[in-house]
Amino acid sequence: MGEMIKFSIIVPVFNRQSSIGKCIESIQNQDYSNYECILIDDGSTDHSLQICKKYAENDKRFLVLHKENGGVSSARNMALDRVHGIWLCFVDSDDTIKPNHLSSLLKRDKDGVDIVFCGYQDTYIDKVITHSYNDIVYIGKNSIRDFLRDTDVLWHMIPWDRMFRADIIKKNHIRFNEKLSISEDRLFCYNYLVHTRGIATISDVTYVHDSTDSNSLSHRSVPIDMQKNRYRLMAKATKKIIAVFNMNKKDSVMLHSYNEGLLILMQKTTDCWWIVLTIIGCDAFGIVKLITKQILHRVLLRKEYP
Known part of the structure; x- marks a missing residue:
């Protein structure tokens, strides 16, 4: 029996032919290799789907799914039904992750936590803003409450700067609300958070978020x-x-x-x-x-x- 997949990475894609290649390459360049990556093309009208298929042809860890356009939530939900990993990560198709993203998150694998936060960079046209944490583990409801109270994490409930336990999502059937085009990320994270027994943060800044796109749904x-x-x-x-x-x-x-x-x-x-x-x-x-x-x-x- 082969080694169980440690990470499932979900990347929803819609008309991102100019950035999806760079995104995929940043995933391929990880210094930790036991992962699967699900690329979901949400009815792109450019060459995004073809680009995804080209990368997947040469890397069996990548699976390409295609669907009619229904929004990022429907794309993510489609992938959630196909994941095999122990941990789950999201990456946006115009973002990148640094080579140590998965390995850094994995440092907390044995700490009894259900969600791990990493630092990230917001990249704008003329500047970069870095958001970071200290290396801390919070176990139990009281400790988690203090973390939620003392940090800005509840203000920035986004799915891509953290890893989730896939079994919690499956067991509780946590999904993105497809009727919303704003706050669907926040609602998903809130619905996951109530099932969390422990939270960890790492000081490594490993996710790079593109904040320059004014055409984003948000x-x-x-x-x-x-x-x-x-x-x-x-x-x-x-x-x-x-x-x-x-x-x-x-x-x-x-x-x-x-x-x-x-x-x-x-x-x-x-x-x-x-x-x-x-x-x-x-x-x-x-x-x-x-x-x-x-x-x-x-x-x-x-x-x-x-």
Whole structure:
């Protein structure tokens, strides 16, 4: 019997002929080789599918799937039904990972954790912003609660700067919501988080995220009905996190206020403003945090949460 696959890497692809080759090569250049990579072409109209097939022809670790266009969530979900690895990683098709990405995450393989965070770089047109952690392990609900409270991780719930246990995703049938085009990443991570017994962070900065694309779905205005649905789903997921990790009333207000702050930002932000924010490298989540603090201040002044 062959060695069990350690990592499954999921890469959704849509019209990324200019970047997908570089992305795939960064995966092939890993200094750890026991992985499978699933490339899901989401109905590309350029040469992305052909490029993926060309790389896969010469590397049996790569599997190429093709589907009609349905969005990044449907592409990821299709791949989730095909994974064989113990751990699961996501990589966006316009991003790259450094050669030690998998091996660095694997340092925490035996620490009894269910999710491991790595540092990452946000690359803009004229600058690079680095986000990093210390090497720490958090075991148990109280320790995890302190981690969530003391870091910005709940503000940046993205799937690609971490590794997940595939069995938790399979057992609890955790999937990306295909009816959302914003906050689907955050909702997925929240739904996974409530099943987590331990969290680890590593100091290595191994993921490189391209933040220059103003055409990304996350940078588009969203219909109000979808905003309301997103808000309802996030409120439900937030309540679960508060209950599972025994968060106090102040934490509860902060988390719920974040969702309200994000809703306000989406209502007031147009395609044009997202493009401007991207070009100047503005941290939109920083704006949300400012709105959240203002909401929290008003609530505490009303003494609804003594």
